[in-house]
Amino acid sequence: MKEYGRLAWAETKGMFWVLLAVLGVHSFIAKPFYIPSESMMPILLTGDRLVVTKYPYGYSFVSPTIPNPVGIVQALVPGGEPGGWTVTLPPMEGRLFGSMPKRGDVVIVTPRGKNEDYIKRVIGLPGDTIEVDNGHLVINGEPVLRERADDILIPVDENSPCGRETNLLNYDTRLVSLIVTGEDGRDYCALPIVRETLPNGVSYDTVELGQSDGDDYDMITVPEGHVFLMGDNRDMSSDSRFPADEPYNGLGGAMPVEHIGGRAEFITFSLDGSTGWNPATWWSSLRDGRAGNSLRTKAAEAAE
Numbered sequence: 001m002k003e004y005g006r007l008a009w010a011e012t013k014g015m016f017w018v019l020l021a022v023l024g025v026h027s028f029i030a031k032p033f034y035i036p037s038e039s040m041m042p043i044l045l046t047g048d049r050l051v052v053t054k055y056p057y058g059y060s061f062v063s064p065t066i067p068n069p070v071g072i073v074q075a076l077v078p079g080g081e082p083g084g085w086t087v088t089l090p091p092m093e094g095r096l097f098g099s100m101p102k103r104g105d106v107v108i109v110t111p112r113g114k115n116e117d118y119i120k121r122v123i124g125l126p127g128d129t130i131e132v133d134n135g136h137l138v139i140n141g142e143p144v145l146r147e148r149a150d151d152i153l154i155p156v157d158e159n160s161p162c163g164r165e166t167n168l169l170n171y172d173t174r175l176v177s178l179i180v181t182g183e184d185g186r187d188y189c190a191l192p193i194v195r196e197t198l199p200n201g202v203s204y205d206t207v208e209l210g211q212s213d214g215d216d217y218d219m220i221t222v223p224e225g226h227v228f229l230m231g232d233n234r235d236m237s238s239d240s241r242f243p244a245d246e247p248y249n250g251l252g253g254a255m256p257v258e259h260i261g262g263r264a265e266f267i268t269f270s271l272d273g274s275t276g277w278n279p280a281t282w283w284s285s286l287r288d289g290r291a292g293n294s295l296r297t298k299a300a301e302a303a304e
Helices: 004-027 069-076 172-177 298-302
Strands: 030-034 050-052 108-109 120-126 129-133 136-139 146-156 179-181 189-195 205-207 218-219 224-229 262-271
Touching: 030 262, 120 136, 129 189
Parallel strands: none
Antiparallel strands: 030 050, 050 262, 108 120, 108 262, 120 224, 129 136, 129 218, 146 189, 179 189, 189 205
16 A cells, blocks of 8 residues: 555656646747637637747746646536636736847737737837728838738638627628638638738738728827737737727737737647547548648748
């Protein structure tokens, strides 16, 4: 019996050190991230899994990965949603080894008073003036370059229903109208694309669905130590343009850099939502062509 107890204790200690090592990697090097919404289409789809590096901007109170037992249990229950696995430390000012994100970086951010992470693109840096005029982004008084590009066809599936569900705020009708049938007989969401180029040369595709609440935003100056964040799916993104409270659930303006948790690097794999929570069933729901896609532009990488 004593021998069994020693073996059990040895196994427990081993598991503890493995867990500690995993949490250390998650906190200071990189962690996986799940995309739960359509706010960053077309570059990111609901169901994408990606790698977020923690060290590019230094470390703050949102950096440590602290397990949330309640959230883990809820997520593992059949039909539960991924997310809510961790909690954050109390808010604290300052960053260790801190550096400012670059314009155009895709980052994760923890909204004020919340434990969940959003994923958005850095649009404005400290001292910038930002405004949106009839859907046109203006930085430091200069409208950013916008060019209409070819539509992007996204296969319609359970994670990308193209408005066939009722939980997409007020955009169901407009999205459903974008559904087309491809030559393969499959339904696709033909997303209208406008390519936007920031002052530092970083270009990316945005989705333009037409008039929305975020198409006009009065000019602000980004405070010192803050960044202004927006989603690429401009008409379906709760970001710095919107109040933090219901029903918008935005970021409530520019965000302190202490709330930036890391930089999105690349997609590891993507699921279409056709299978359940059991990883053994994921193979059949893998989306083709998503794994390995970089989330960083050549201009941003060259600037480093």
